[in-house]
Amino acid sequence: MTEAEKSIWIKMAEIDRRIIYWALFLLLAVPFIHPLMLPVSISETTKSLYDFIEGLGPDDIVVIGIQSGVSAWPECLPGLVAVTKHLVSRGVKIIVWGFYTDVDMTMNAIKARVPQLKWPDEEVGPGDYKYGEDWVYVGLIAGGEPSVAALADDLHAVIKADYFGTPIDQIPLLSKVKGAKDIALVITSDTGDYGWYYVRQWNSRYGTPIAEVGIAMIYSEFIPYYRAGQVVGLLKGCRGGAEYETLIKSPGEGIQRMDALNVSHLLTIFFIIIGNIGYFATRKYRR
Amino acid sequence: MPYPTEPLEILGAWVGALLTIFIYSYILWRENYAFRWAEHTYIASTFAVAIVQAIRLIRTNIVAPLMEGDIRYIVPIILGLMFYTLPFRRYRWISRYTVSFLIGIGFGVTVRGALSADIVKQILSSVTAPTGGTAMDWFNFIWVSLGFVFIVSYFTFTVEHKGWYYFPTKIGRYILMLGLGVYFGNTVQFRMAMLSGRVQYLLRVFKIIPWP
Numbered sequence: 001m002t003e004a005e006k007s008i009w010i011k012m013a014e015i016d017r018r019i020i021y022w023a024l025f026l027l028l029a030v031p032f033i034h035p036l037m038l039p040v041s042i043s044e045t046t047k048s049l050y051d052f053i054e055g056l057g058p059d060d061i062v063v064i065g066i067q068s069g070v071s072a073w074p075e076c077l078p079g080l081v082a083v084t085k086h087l088v089s090r091g092v093k094i095i096v097w098g099f100y101t102d103v104d105m106t107m108n109a110i111k112a113r114v115p116q117l118k119w120p121d122e123e124v125g126p127g128d129y130k131y132g133e134d135w136v137y138v139g140l141i142a143g144g145e146p147s148v149a150a151l152a153d154d155l156h157a158v159i160k161a162d163y164f165g166t167p168i169d170q171i172p173l174l175s176k177v178k179g180a181k182d183i184a185l186v187i188t189s190d191t192g193d194y195g196w197y198y199v200r201q202w203n204s205r206y207g208t209p210i211a212e213v214g215i216a217m218i219y220s221e222f223i224p225y226y227r228a229g230q231v232v233g234l235l236k237g238c239r240g241g242a243e244y245e246t247l248i249k250s251p252g253e254g255i256q257r258m259d260a261l262n263v264s265h266l267l268t269i270f271f272i273i274i275g276n277i278g279y280f281a282t283r284k285y286r287r
Numbered sequence: 288m289p290y291p292t293e294p295l296e297i298l299g300a301w302v303g304a305l306l307t308i309f310i311y312s313y314i315l316w317r318e319n320y321a322f323r324w325a326e327h328t329y330i331a332s333t334f335a336v337a338i339v340q341a342i343r344l345i346r347t348n349i350v351a352p353l354m355e356g357d358i359r360y361i362v363p364i365i366l367g368l369m370f371y372t373l374p375f376r377r378y379r380w381i382s383r384y385t386v387s388f389l390i391g392i393g394f395g396v397t398v399r400g401a402l403s404a405d406i407v408k409q410i411l412s413s414v415t416a417p418t419g420g421t422a423m424d425w426f427n428f429i430w431v432s433l434g435f436v437f438i439v440s441y442f443t444f445t446v447e448h449k450g451w452y453y454f455p456t457k458i459g460r461y462i463l464m465l466g467l468g469v470y471f472g473n474t475v476q477f478r479m480a481m482l483s484g485r486v487q488y489l490l491r492v493f494k495i496i497p498w499p
Contacts, residue, residue, distance in 0.1 A: 074484025200400025
């Protein structure tokens with residue numbers, strides 16, 4: 001078939017990818033400039049995590065495990081920030097660590113958005129989280145599943161000092177914790193397999209509740225664990241973050257990004273329909 | 288947070304924006320110098336961060352306890368150093384002891400938790416009827432339990448998929464495809480979220496929307 005014979009149907013089936021990308025890029029920009037404020041419905045899995053954290057208080061200690069890198073910020077950061085804000089509002093003690101080398105950058109990003117978390121050299125005001133007593137940042141921990149398992153058994157055997165090099169026995173919050181049994185909830189943010197490590201080594205062996213704040217693909221894989229009661233809640237990427245922001249009434253980057261996501265999904269569906277119409281209309285030519 | 292005011296912060300924001308554009312130039316013009324430069328810069332900076340983190344980790348978790356007299360830490364140091372014989376053909380066998388050690392520990396630890404978490408509890412959850420649930424709970428239960436049986440039948444290769452056994456395997460295949468479709472849909476959401484994050488960042492750097 002020559003170029004001249006190409007009908008409108010063929011053009012529909014063979015849209016130049018550059019057109020698709022430019023359309024996508026421009027359409028994604030529009031909702032950021034003029035927010036559409038489309039409604040965000042709350043999923044059962046998000047509500048479940050919210051309810052669980054509502055049941056926690058100042059005597060409880062929660063671990064936030066960051067196993068999602070900087071590249072996953074658009075997906076995971078809104079959820080992590082919203083959950084941290086909720087924990088702070090409940091007065092829950094927080095221990096943060098991560099297994100990805102860029103965990104420090106993610107910690108800084110969370111801290112910039114949750115100003116109540118104070119570093120050791122910062123002044124602490126009313127409602128703020130004092131470092132070492134209300135929250136601790138351990139920093140990077142090396143190793144895969146064996147490390148996660150060892151943390152559950154004996155935290156002190158794995159962590160020798162916090163991010164600032166302060167020995168663990170000199171940190172009041174960490175000296176209270178022996179292992180998984182002392183933790184009320186593990187919130188794991190993943191782009192990879194670490195969420196399963198926590199389920200296998202913390203929940204399965206010690207019964208520690210687990211919640212996942214991961215990318216959207218992780219959500220599908222964690223649904224069976226949620227149904228089986230092995231995970232108390234799930235946030236589905238950026239959407240989960242937006243839902244959680246709605247629940248805690250603190251709109252943030254998740255809600256801002258939802259409009260763009262909705263528009264991009266509509267565009268994707270539009271191009272799928274166009275491409276399929278073109279494909280079926282031109283099938284006889286192709287034969 | 289206001290827009291960066293320090294010269295270095297402004298420079299950082301603009302470098303980020305330019306690198307984003309360079310990386311996305313691949314979409315429009317395939318492999319090009321700008322894309323390659325940005326890609327190499329990304330790899331180099333990631334490697335640099337990893338090295339700094341590794342040094343900090345070794346200092347805190349290995350060197351510090353060793354200096355305090357805990358000689359047990361010599362064992363992991365020796366095992367770790369043995370791993371570096373890997374590039375040398377003549378001494379490569381030494382690294383195999385470290386590898387076997389890692390595989391042994393990794394396998395043992397994983398199996399310990401996996402039997403309960405990934406197999407027993409998952410099967411129980413799939414075949415246990417809800418107690419006093421809603422109609423949707425019952426629908427989910429029937430869908431999941433039947434889907435579970437059909438998909439397992441699809442992966443049974445000791446019996447040929449024909450005769451009466453053809454239909455459950457066929458249904459199992461369709462359910463599997465449905466699941467993969469959902470998974471792919473979530474993948475699209477993930478990729479779109481990444482792109483929207485970059486678009487948002489560019490708009491912020493160009494002062495079209497406020498800095499977070």
